[in-house]
Amino acid sequence: MEGRIKAHPILEFRRGKRVKFYFEDREIEAYEGETVAAALQANGIRVLRYTPHTNRPAGLFCAVGKCSSCLMEIDNVPNVRSCMTKVKEGMHVRRQNKRGDVL
Amino acid sequence: MxxxxxxxxxxxxxxxxxxxxxxxxxxxxxxxxxxxxxxxxxxxxxxxxxxxxxxxxxxxxxxxxxxxxxxxxxxxxxxxxxxxxxxxxxxxxxxxxxxxxxxxxxxxxxxxxxxxxMEKQLPFINSDLPGVYGAGAVQTLMNEYGVMPGKRFLIVGSGNIGLILAYQLIQAGAEVRGIVEALGKIGGYEVHAKKIKRLGVPILLNHTIVKAIGDESVSGAVIAKIDEHFKPIPGTEEEKVVDTICVSVGLxxxxxxxxxxxxxxxxxxxxxxxxxxxxxxxxxxxxxxxxxxxxxxxxxxxxxxxxxxxxxxxxxxxxxxxxxxxxxxxxxxxxxxxxxxxxxxxxxxxxxKFGINVKPVPEIERHGVQIGPQGKLRAIIDCTEEIPCNSCEAVCPFGAIHIGENLNSTPVVDYDKCNGCATCVIACPGLAIHMLKEDVENSTALVGIPYELLPLPEKGQKMWALDEDGNYICDAIVKKIAKYPNKTNIIYVEVPLEFSQKVLSVEFPKRESPFVCRCEEVTLDEIERVIDSGITDFEEIKRLTRVTMGPCGGKNCKLVVLGILSRKTGVPISKLSHGTSRPPVKPVEFSLFTKRDDSK
Incomplete structure (x- = not known):
C-alpha cells in the first residue's frame, strides 16, 4: 500500500492483520488497529467531508479526536470522528455531506 | 453507578x-x-x-x-x-x-x-484545505500508524514541536522544504534546531504562510516576509512547492x-x-x-x-x-x-499570577563550546543554551562531564578524564555531541557523528561532509559505523584536517544528474565517470553504459554522448568514431525474423 513507511531508523511498526473496508464503495486495504482516517491518508484520500455552508472539502487536522474536522459517515452513522474510529472488516465509510442526515 | x-x-x-x-x-x-x-x-x-x-x-x-x-x-x-x-x-x-x-x-x-x-489554530487563506495538518496529527500518522501523509512538507512555527516534527519527517523519508517562523528567533530548543539545520532544512525567521494552494488538496504554499506588526510585506511572497503543510503554532x-x-x-x-x-x-x-x-x-x-x-x-x-x-x-x-x-x-x-513563585535554586553555570586537546579522540559538546538536562553528565563513566546542581547549566568537559568512549554522544537527547580526533601527520581528522537515519552507509563508502547549515564542505570516507541499542548510531568519517571543526553532518552524495539516454536511463554523470576513468572510445562507452543501445537505436542520445566525449577529450565530433549502425533501425516484432519466408 502506498503512503506507508517501510523502514524506520527508530520504530518498528507491528501492524495488525490486513482488513478491507469500503470508502465510497471503493475497497480499501488497511491494518487492524489503525483508524479510518489513518488508513485513508495511507491510501492518498484526503477529502473526508464537504462542509455544511460553503461546501468546501475538509480533511484530517488534529488526528487525536479534538478538532472534529474529520467527521464522516461510518456504517450509516453521520458525524463520527474518523480519527478515533478503528477500521473494521467490511465497514462502509462515506464522505459526509453537510451535517449528515438524521436517521 | x-x-x-x-x-x-x-x-x-x-x-x-x-x-x-x-x-x-x-x-x-x-x-x-x-x-x-x-x-x-x-x-x-x-x-x-x-x-x-x-x-x-x-x-x-x-x-x-x-x-x-x-x-x-x-x-x-x-x-x-x-x-x-x-x-x-x-x-x-x-x-x-x-x-x-x-x-x-x-x-x-x-x-x-x-x-x-490541543494545537492552536492559525487562520490563513485555505488553512481548512485537506493537506493542512496540525503538526501533532502528522506525528500520530507517522509514528503511531506508520503512515506518511505527504512527500514535501512546509512547517509553520519553530517551537519544539515544529522542530521535532521536521526531524521525524526526515527520519521517515520525507522532504522538509522549510520552516517559517513569525518571530525573529527560533522558538524551540537550539539543539533541536541545529539537528535539522545541519540536515539542510532552512528555518525562515520573520516569515509566515499567506495561503495554501490547491482545490481539493494542498499542492503548494505561499509564504512571505512579515513586518514588525506581523503583516506580510508586499513583494516578498514566494511560492513553495509542497504537498503538505503542518501547523505548529503552539498548544x-x-x-x-x-x-x-x-x-x-x-x-x-x-x-x-x-x-x-x-x-x-x-x-x-x-x-x-x-x-x-x-x-x-x-x-x-x-x-x-x-x-x-x-x-x-x-x-x-x-x-x-x-x-x-x-x-x-x-x-x-x-x-x-x-x-x-x-x-x-x-x-x-x-x-x-497565581502567586506561585519558583523556589530559589543553585545558580546556572554557563560554558561555551570547548575544543579540547588536538590529537586525542574526544567528545565535543555543542550545548550552550540553558535547558534542563544533565544526561551527558549522568552517563559519563569517567566523570569527565560536569553540569552540577542546576541542570540548566551547560556542560563543561575535563579532557584529562574523557577517554573517547562516546557514551555521551549516544545519550544526548539533542544530538549535540560528536567525536573528534585529528591526525596532524596525515593531515586528516576523524569525526564521529550521531546518526539516526536510514540507510546506514558502509565502511569505506564516500559521503559528503556538511557544515552546520547542511552545506557541502568536503568529501568524507566512512571509517567505522558504531551501532547502539538505543538506535543512535555513530558514523566515523575521515575528512581533511582543515575541515575538522566544520564537519557536523554527513549525507549520501546527491546524484542529481540529467538523463542522457532515455531508453537505457543513463545519466550524464555516469557517462562522464566512464570517460574520466580513461575510456574514450565511443564503442566502449556504449558497451559499458548501454547508451545508444536501447529501442531507439541511439537516435535520441548519440549526438549528446559524442558531444560529451568531444568536450571531455578536446577531439572534435567530426574526428570521433560514431560507431556502427545495425538493423533494425525501428523496434519491430521479433516474429518478423523467426517467420521469415526466404522464397519472397
Whole structure:
C-alpha cells in the first residue's frame, strides 16, 4: 500500500492483520488497529467531508479526536470522528455531506 | 453507578504518573482515557527526552509511555478504562463517559484532571484545505500508524514541536522544504534546531504562510516576509512547492472539563490560554479537583509527570491523611529546578499570577563550546543554551562531564578524564555531541557523528561532509559505523584536517544528474565517470553504459554522448568514431525474423 513507511531508523511498526473496508464503495486495504482516517491518508484520500455552508472539502487536522474536522459517515452513522474510529472488516465509510442526515 | 476514591481523567504523562502515585499510596483509582493505548502524546515521540535520569532523560518518548504502562499494570489499586470518552463532569462529583456506544457514570472523592492540550489554530487563506495538518496529527500518522501523509512538507512555527516534527519527517523519508517562523528567533530548543539545520532544512525567521494552494488538496504554499506588526510585506511572497503543510503554532490547554467541575478558569497567555487557577500543590478552586500537565501550563512531559505526582500526593493526603510533606516538598523543589532556566521564563511569569513563585535554586553555570586537546579522540559538546538536562553528565563513566546542581547549566568537559568512549554522544537527547580526533601527520581528522537515519552507509563508502547549515564542505570516507541499542548510531568519517571543526553532518552524495539516454536511463554523470576513468572510445562507452543501445537505436542520445566525449577529450565530433549502425533501425516484432519466408 502506498503512503506507508517501510523502514524506520527508530520504530518498528507491528501492524495488525490486513482488513478491507469500503470508502465510497471503493475497497480499501488497511491494518487492524489503525483508524479510518489513518488508513485513508495511507491510501492518498484526503477529502473526508464537504462542509455544511460553503461546501468546501475538509480533511484530517488534529488526528487525536479534538478538532472534529474529520467527521464522516461510518456504517450509516453521520458525524463520527474518523480519527478515533478503528477500521473494521467490511465497514462502509462515506464522505459526509453537510451535517449528515438524521436517521 | 461506581464510586472511586480518586478518578484521573487523561492517561498522558501527568495522568499516568498521578495514577501510579495514587496507587502507591493505596488509593483506589480509576483512570479514564479516550485512546486505546495509554501514554497521551508520548506514544508518538521518537526522540530522546531531556531532563535528568530520575525523569527518564535519554529515553525516547514512546518508551517512557511503555515504562509507565508497565508500572501501572503491576498495581491492583489502579483500574484503567481506555477508549473511554469523558463527556461531562457534573455536580455532586459525577462523571459521565462513553465507551463502546454506552454511557457510564462514576463518582469520585477526589478528581485529577489531566486532559492536556490541543494545537492552536492559525487562520490563513485555505488553512481548512485537506493537506493542512496540525503538526501533532502528522506525528500520530507517522509514528503511531506508520503512515506518511505527504512527500514535501512546509512547517509553520519553530517551537519544539515544529522542530521535532521536521526531524521525524526526515527520519521517515520525507522532504522538509522549510520552516517559517513569525518571530525573529527560533522558538524551540537550539539543539533541536541545529539537528535539522545541519540536515539542510532552512528555518525562515520573520516569515509566515499567506495561503495554501490547491482545490481539493494542498499542492503548494505561499509564504512571505512579515513586518514588525506581523503583516506580510508586499513583494516578498514566494511560492513553495509542497504537498503538505503542518501547523505548529503552539498548544492551548483543554480546560472544558475542569470548568464543568467547578474550577475557576483564568486566561493566562504565558501558560497557554484558559487555565484553571490552582495552588502550588495543583489543587484548584474546587478543593476536590486537582490538575496536572499541559492543562495547568504548556510545558514538557517531564514537568507534567512531576505535577501529576505532586497532585496525587496531595490527593492522597486529603483522602487518607497520609504524610506526604517531605515528598511533596522534594517534588516542588525539583519542579523549581526544571523551571529555573531562561526557556521557562514565560511559565514563571504565568505562575506568578497565581502567586506561585519558583523556589530559589543553585545558580546556572554557563560554558561555551570547548575544543579540547588536538590529537586525542574526544567528545565535543555543542550545548550552550540553558535547558534542563544533565544526561551527558549522568552517563559519563569517567566523570569527565560536569553540569552540577542546576541542570540548566551547560556542560563543561575535563579532557584529562574523557577517554573517547562516546557514551555521551549516544545519550544526548539533542544530538549535540560528536567525536573528534585529528591526525596532524596525515593531515586528516576523524569525526564521529550521531546518526539516526536510514540507510546506514558502509565502511569505506564516500559521503559528503556538511557544515552546520547542511552545506557541502568536503568529501568524507566512512571509517567505522558504531551501532547502539538505543538506535543512535555513530558514523566515523575521515575528512581533511582543515575541515575538522566544520564537519557536523554527513549525507549520501546527491546524484542529481540529467538523463542522457532515455531508453537505457543513463545519466550524464555516469557517462562522464566512464570517460574520466580513461575510456574514450565511443564503442566502449556504449558497451559499458548501454547508451545508444536501447529501442531507439541511439537516435535520441548519440549526438549528446559524442558531444560529451568531444568536450571531455578536446577531439572534435567530426574526428570521433560514431560507431556502427545495425538493423533494425525501428523496434519491430521479433516474429518478423523467426517467420521469415526466404522464397519472397
Amino acid at each position: 461506581r464510586h472511586y476514591e480518586a478518578v484521573v481523567i487523561g492517561g498522558g504523562p501527568a495522568g499516568m504518573m498521578g495514577s501510579i502515585t495514587l496507587g502507591g499510596k493505596d488509593v483506589k483509582t480509576l483512570l479514564l482515557d479516550e485512546n486505546d493505548v495509554l501514554g497521551g502524546q508520548l506514544v508518538k515521540q521518537t526522540h530522546k527526552f531531556f531532563g535528568d535520569h530520575a525523569h527518564y532523560a535519554s529515553v525516547r518518548g514512546f518508551e517512557i509511555a511503555q515504562k509507565l504502562q508497565e508500572e501501572m499494570a503491576k498495581d491492583p489499586n489502579i483500574k484503567v478504562e481506555t477508549s473511554a470518552t469523558v463527556i461531562g463532569v457534573y455536580p455532586n462529583n459525577l462523571i459521565v463517559y462513553a465507551k463502546d456506544g454506552k454511557e457510564f457514570k462514576v463518582t469520585y472523592k477526589k478528581l485529577l484532571i489531566a486532559t492536556g492540550a 492551548t490547554p483543554l480546560s472544558e472539563l475542569a470548568e464543568q467541575a467547578g474550577c475557576k478558569i483564568e486566561y493566562i497567555p504565558q501558560l497557554g490560554g484558559y487555565v484553571p487557577i490552582r495552588n502550588e500543590r495543583m489543587q484548584t478552586s474546587n478543593p476536590d479537583v486537582f490538575i496536572a500537565g499541559d492543562l495547568s501550563s504548556i510545558e514538557e512531559a517531564t514537568t507534567a509527570m512531576i505535577e501529576g505526582k505532586i497532585a496525587a500526593l496531595e490527593m492522597a493526603h486529603n483522602l487518607k491523611s497520609t504524610d506526604v510533606e517531605n515528598e511533596i516538598n522534594d517534588e516542588i523543589q525539583t519542579l523549581s529546578l526544571f523551571r529555573s532556566g531562561p526557556k521557562s521564563e514565560k511559565i514563571r511569569i504565568g505562575l506568578e
